[in-house]
Amino acid sequence: MRTKDLSYWLFLAPVLLALTLVVIVPMLLGVYYSFTTWNGINTGEFVGFQNYIDLFHDQRFLDSLWFTTKFSVVSVILINVIGLSLALLVTGRVRSSKLLRTTFFMPNLIGGLILGFIWQFIFIKVFASVGEIIGMESLQGWLSTTDTGFWGLVILMSWQMAGYIMVIYIAYLEGMPKELLEASEIDGASSFQRFRFVVFPLVAPAFTVSMFLTLSNTFKLYDQNLSLTGGGPYNSTEMVAMEIFKTAFMQNAFAYAQAKAVIFFIIVAIIALVQVYLNKRKEVEM
């Protein structure tokens, strides 16, 4: 097949059309609109960087950005530590391995919105009644403070995503040459030494993938945020995705929300590229 052939273009046509109309055109239009006073109907006038200047003085936006960053850092670490531990557990000497994998992975099949609602019940009702039984008052009123709301989101996200990350680590652990492990065992390496010097370097490429996935998933989180805390109390657990949504569709500040969305895209792209670059470099060293 050559690019001149009609068949080439016919094979590409459906996705080319869909991607152009759904991603590329809206992206370019979005960048353009972010420099205007667009209100969703009329383009309005061109205002240069005004929207961008405004958003750097927008405390609510900055707060959501900071909250998202904190949440992502804590979640990424926890999800990867738990995910790798689960992977080591189920690839270890256990008979219920298959059943365990199925169990740990299960939350990922259910939508974030629904998972958020389930945990809302647990944090509000179950935690309260457990707190009453064991006499821990601090378990009352979860999700009603900024701190507990933050940890609520972290717990939900770790519970959900650790199983997904586990599956990725398993793929690398099982692809590991068995002889290496056996040799190190015969040489008298302790299990910690085996993990540190044999297993760890070999699963390093899995970090690249799982860091990328956890980071982009936690940074772009919306559904779980919406159904667990709704951004409350007083917008203090509002993450960037939700803040942009509310700016656009509740305050009808379309151009301004779009400027935030462009900044959001730039941040996500920078994080993704830097992260992949750093991890790739680390892999080579090992």
Place this chain on the structure above:
Amino acid sequence: MKKKWNIKLEVLGVLLAILWLAPFYLMFVNSFKSKKEIFMDTISPPESWSFDNYIKAFEELDFMQTLFNSLLITVISVVLIILFSAMAAYALSRAKSKLSTVFFFTFVAAMLIPFQSVMIPLVTVFGKFDMLNRGGLIFMYIGFGASLSIFLYHGALNNIPRSLDEAATIDGANRWQVFWHIIFPILKPITVTVAILNIIWIWNDYLLPSLVINTPGSETIPLKMFFFFGEYTKQWHLALAGLTLAIVPVIIFYFFAQREIIKGVSDGAVK
């Protein structure tokens, strides 16, 4: 070396599994209780397994219709994503040129764009053309699903020798016949992966349907669940019955396809 059985590890695993399932257990047992019983005790199984909450939730959710809507949108979208992405990846992998490289990288780069960055113009543009409906939603899913799918198909196609295409061409097959009868069947394992990754995502998607679907009666499960939940925030017994209903189809799917699902997810992430 034969694997020795480690009982401590086994016990730890089972305890963790119980912890992992606890949220589902709590949802399930409380979905059978009355409002009062939930208030009294959230941990124990219900005094009686009454289906009253379920009957009410089933009706309120218009569950059969909602389930049908979700199935319809997911199945059509995933079938079209598979077909169109495989076709595009085939063209890109067989016609090696600068242009193909540019197209390929554009498709892959589109994965980096967070939905929020295109969301607002997307909705306003599609709104102008009266496309905020199920057809428009499926079209959007093709656009958003194509990137990863093309990426996966492209990798698999590069491992299929071109001599196969050439042999079929000499036998008189045209491009479409070569693709459809020779190549596409060979791609079956990767098609399963592409299907699973897209099914999970589209079935569970909330944000896009919430922006696109605005006619009562065509809501998908997550969308309906959102409105249902808002109405019943203080009536946990009904809300939990609704949540359990929403999860049942996923559990059935997982029960029958767990091997393919876990394999699909790990292949999708590793490749």
